[in-house]
Amino acid sequence: xxxxxxxxxxxxxxxxxxxxxxxxxxxxxxxxxxxxxxxxxxxxxxxxxxxxxxxxxxxxxxxxxxxxxxxxxxxxxxxxxxxxxxxxxxxxxxxxxxxxxxxxxxxxxxxxxxxxxxxxxxxxxxxxxxxxxxxxxxxxxxxxxxxxxxxxxxxxxxxxxxxxxxxxxxxxxxxxxxxxxxxxxxxxxxxxxxxxxxxxxxxxxxxxxxxxxxxxxxxxxxxxxxxxxxxxxxxxxxxxxxxxxxx
Numbered sequence: 573x574x575x576x577x578x579x580x581x582x583x584x585x586x587x588x589x590x591x592x593x594x595x596x597x598x599x600x601x602x603x604x605x606x607x608x609x610x611x612x613x614x615x616x617x618x619x620x621x622x623x624x625x626x627x628x629x630x631x632x633x634x635x636x637x638x639x640x641x642x643x644x645x646x647x648x649x650x651x652x653x654x655x656x657x658x659x660x661x662x663x664x665x666x667x668x669x670x671x672x673x674x675x676x677x678x679x680x681x682x683x684x685x686x687x688x689x690x691x692x693x694x695x696x697x698x699x700x701x702x703x704x705x706x707x708x709x710x711x712x713x714x715x716x717x718x719x720x721x722x723x724x725x726x727x728x729x730x731x732x733x734x735x736x737x738x739x740x741x742x743x744x745x746x747x748x749x750x751x752x753x754x755x756x757x758x759x760x761x762x763x764x765x766x767x768x769x770x771x772x773x774x775x776x777x778x779x780x781x782x783x784x785x786x787x788x789x790x791x792x793x794x795x796x797x798x799x800x801x802x803x804x805x806x807x808x809x810x811x812x813x814x815x816x817x818x819x
Contacts, residue, residue: 573640573654573655573657573658574658575662575672575674575675576675577640578658578662578674579674579675579676579677580676580677581636581639581640581643582594582600582636582674582677583676583677583696584639585635585636585639586600586602586623589635590602591629591633592633592635592636593629593631593632593633593634593635593636594625594636594659595632595636595637595652595655595656595659596656596659596660596663597627597659597662597663597688598625598626598627598628598629598630598688599625599626599629599630599631599633600623600624600625600690601623601624601625601626601629602621602622602623602624603621603622603624604621622692623678623690623692623696624689624690625680625688625689625690627687627688634648636655637651637652637655638651640654640655666680666681666682666688667682667686670682670683670684676693676696677692677693677696678690678691678692678693678696679691679693
């Protein structure tokens with residue numbers, strides 16, 4: 573393991589992951605940054621992903637060990653041992669020198685209080701969704717523009733003559749031919765008809781109910797066998813008949 577290999581592996585991993593651990597030190601995380609102005613608001617930069625280093629990200633996702641083991645045909649344990657030894661030296665150099673350049677990736681820095689932070693390389697590209705987008709330069713107009721204020725008033729447009737075929741003769745009085753007015757269509761009173769039909773159905777239904785109730789009251793004795801036949805089974809009807817005879 574060397575610094576060049578570490579930088580390459582971190583760049584490959586951070587391109588497809590939002591977080592990559594640096595065991596024993598912390599972790600690299602990415603944040604999506606929107607389009608911003610730069611150079612005195614004369615250039616619009618496309619959106620990008622910025623890389624930050626956080627010492628609080630202590631849990632190890634093992635992405636670095638797995639990639640290093642695959643590339644060098646090593647077991648995970650052997651890759652972890654080599655990486656641990658190298659990062660121990662990397663941390664000692666960072667604490668002493670306060671700055672370590674990671675080629676093609678950025679610079680790791682340390683404060684006097686041994687707090688670590690990362691400065692990404694200016695040309696570091698890890699956001700594939702913005703591939704092909706370039707900064708847009710803004711041009712200043714040579715003259716100050718004016719803004720038209722709408723009054724909100726209705727303005728009638730001038731009438732235009734109706735176009736005529738080339739070989740058609742011009743009307744004698746050179747007047748504008750007005751189109752015939754569209755025939756007036758009376759609205760269909762469908763809503764009123766629907767309401768009338770509903771009230772008619774309800775009235776008929778109410779009359780039927782009144783007639784049925786009246787017939788039941790008037791012919792209650794004659795209709796009793798029918799009701800018993802509808803409401804009771806044969807055994808129940810026989811029982812009722814015997815009770816009636818006993819009474």
